[in-house]
Amino acid sequence: MSTMSDRSTRLLLLASVFAIATCGLIYELIAGTLASYLLGDSVTQFSTVIGVYLFAMGIGSWLSKYVERNVLGTFIQTELFIGLIGGSSAAVLFLLFAQINSFRVLLYALVLIIGALVGLEIPLLLRILKDRLAFKDLVSKVFTFDYIGALLASLLFPLVLVPHLGLVRAGFLFGILNVLVGLVTVWLLREQVPWARGHAGTGFVILAVLLTGFAQSDRIMTWSEGATYSDPVIHARSSPYQRIILTRAGNDLRLYLNGNLQFSQRDEYRYHEALVHPGLARVPRRERVLVLGGGDGLAVREILKYPDVREVTLVDLDAQITNLFSTQELLVELNEGALRSPKVKVINQDAFIWLKQQTEKFDFIIADFPDPSNFSVGKLYTTAFYREVRRVLHPDGAVVIQSTSPYVARRSFWCVVHTLDASGFVTEPYHVYVPSFGEWGFVLAAPQSLAPVADLPPGLRFLTPETLAGLFRFPPDMGDVPTEVNRLNNQALVRMFEEEWKQYVH
């Protein structure tokens, strides 16, 4: 009886080496993958994560010598805590990615803790087993199981776990396995472990936590932001106004604000040529141009193609955006240093407030705001706002408004048109196809009708006199529909917009 139990104990302990090895490597892979996923640059991320992890294992092994009494109990506890921390690490990292600014500190702290705990385990186990096995058997068996576990983990991870479970769920699954091993150990050795009930209790609580996490993985993913970008993130910051994320895959740079794509390097020229030239090429004078929003400097890049533009004023709420686009190398290359041009004056203030204080007039105005997806941005699409725009516009000037997709949000688009009509403008709506966005709409509006001739600058990649004419024609599925006028006191647009996009994205 006693030999049986000894044998099975031995087996169990060796099985737990195997489990520990598998789980440990899985946690390490999760951290590495997550880091490359969220921070980009996978070579750096993987090698630093692995480095820190191995180093932490060293710390753990070293610390093991301080465990003098109750080796078995410590071993079990360690196992339970690795299960908890390792198992929930992916979820924690995803959830906190959006919330904290020093993400790397959190990442490496977690890797360090997990590594140290794993590093603590094997020496403890060796000590537990040393009285039950001959030294040579001991070393050979423990390391064999350790390496087999590692192999299994490295195969399971890319082939099964990531594609079928996803990182968060896989994390929880292995945490659960880890804890189960711990619990089985407690149960089998309940006579030898002091405080077995306490360990079991802890184990069950942790198990419950991990099971809940496993069951709720999908919700955790929807709450987390990191999981939502398909390309490596190369810049992630929160400004007081928005979450700024830059991703890059190959030579496709993308900017997301609060999770909404602002541009893709591949086709942004289509958007920005269409935003700027149909209007700017038609106004009689273009000395002073005003850009509201558009802190990426891409519209300014287009404006500066006209030699007669003397002064561009860019008003963007968010200093973090304008700073980023005047300093980050790739972005400066993209906007051709537009924000550094001596002709350009950058002002970081709320457009509505700034506009109300202006007395001088502009020849051309561009309003390139985020879509009216909330009440606060909705204010920038109201009759009250357009009246202010009109006040600072030369009578023979014009303004262009980015106005969401006339295909997806048809009523929203025409609501912008009608709101401009109601604010005393002559409007010319138009649209363009931008592959990464789909059909996109703009409204050109002027206090009096504009001359028909457009005087396009050289060097455009998309617009020609022929393509230009086509932009102003609307097929029936994007044609005019009657809508309310958008005012501060009804926010009709925000309500329409939400309804239309909700249907589209369900």
Place this chain on the structure above:
Amino acid sequence: MNLPGITRRRFLGVATGAALLAGCSRRTTRVIPGEIVGPSRERGHRLRDGGFPAANTMERQGVVIVGGGIAGLAAARQLRKSGQEDFVLLELEDHTGGNSSHGANAVSAFPWGAHYVSLPPNDAREVIELYEELGLITGRDAAGRAIYDETALVADPAERLWVLGRWQEGLIPKVGASDADLREYTAFTAKMAEFKAARGRDGRRAFTIPVDRSSQDDAFTALDRMTMTQWLDAQGYRSERLRWYVDYACRDDFGGTRDQVSAWAGLHYFAARDGVASNAENDVVLTWPEGNGWLEKRLREPNADRIRAGLVAWNIEPAPDGGVRIDAFDFRRAQSIRFEARAAIVCVPRFVAHRLCAALRGRPAEPLEYGPWVVANLTLGERPGGRGFAPAWDNVFFDSRSLGYVNASHQRLDREVGPAVITWYSALCDGPAAAERAKAFDRTHADWCDLVLADLRRAHREIDETVRKIDVCVWGHGMIRPVPGLISGEARRRMAQPIGPIHFAHSDLSGLSIFEEAYTRGLLAASDVAEQLRPA
């Protein structure tokens, strides 16, 4: 431009995140900075207890206006307009405004009392003219409807209600409402529309503003003999949710429950306001970060040179020459001044007027009831969000006796991030007014903080973390309460009668405490005075 590249997150909103975090929040036991402000109790008591020194200086004036609330300021404005330049306005506090007082801090301006006006009905001619002059009405459309300054119209979303653990849009409780509730809402709304259009045999609207231009037809005035609850019972409105809503409206507008206020007043709330706008729905209101302080400032500024703040009038009596004498105590100089004037316009609450005027002191006081109010301005690190519908201007809790809060930052034109000021209101009407008043004055700043935070915590678990400062104002005699009989009664008519050269103007005289009443009374009293003083 933007495209929801990340579709699932898009409409989740901040609310979920906030709810998650809220789960971890703890109650703070820290002391919250702030103080109890508001009408000076010391000066009020001094006035009640008397004992002011006799005047040792004398000043001659054409007209003396006593009280610098909306009525007093309106009187000043009208005197000037009528060419009567020779007047002063005495105000007990160090600032004018009265119940329309307001404040400001680094974050925002905010109201201390009155915080909105509704679109005036055509009967409120004087108010409409004022709004035109102030540029609130910018023009008229082809149909003759007023075009209002869009930035003064309450920004959408205007109202939300916390019911069953989440915010819904609008104040009529829709979440959890049964079919029977919904049927009663529809019936009630239809009934109110009927009252809105109704006219009496005298051709006047059944309910209008100013109150005194409403029909005298007994078919309607009879409604002033019962309480609003009795009317609801008589009409068969049983829905608890509808009855809550009506009660909320009574507490919000009159500082009394539906058991306390008359049915005429209760119905007036729903049926008097038929103002239309070219660029807004009919039921919208006009509001500003500082509430009606915006109006107060514009009434005050042109006459700032005539305002003497920190002076309490303590005696008003006819003078032998047919004029009037006003004795006032100057708190700064600690001495009394006698004003000799040809007329006085007394724009103070009626119970105060009773103490001031020699001619009234002999008469028994009218049995007027005043509802106490408490208002708290909270400076928060961030704007309160909460589960469900987006933050609105007016935010009310279904399961609370408070009136919720208005967000002073709501009318701002910029994107609201960072700190905000919210103004929390409660009409203290659950017990007899005197007891409620005493209880309110007994509470310390810390007591009020606990009470206010406990109320807000039901929807804003994070409030303890975000609150930076709470200032509290107790209005002991906040509003006259339109109890049955007050509005249609004889006493009210008598109160408004001038006594010789002494004229009266205050919202109390209307029985309803609203801007339009105070303004119109001040204006009309001043017109009368100017008329009488005009050299023949």
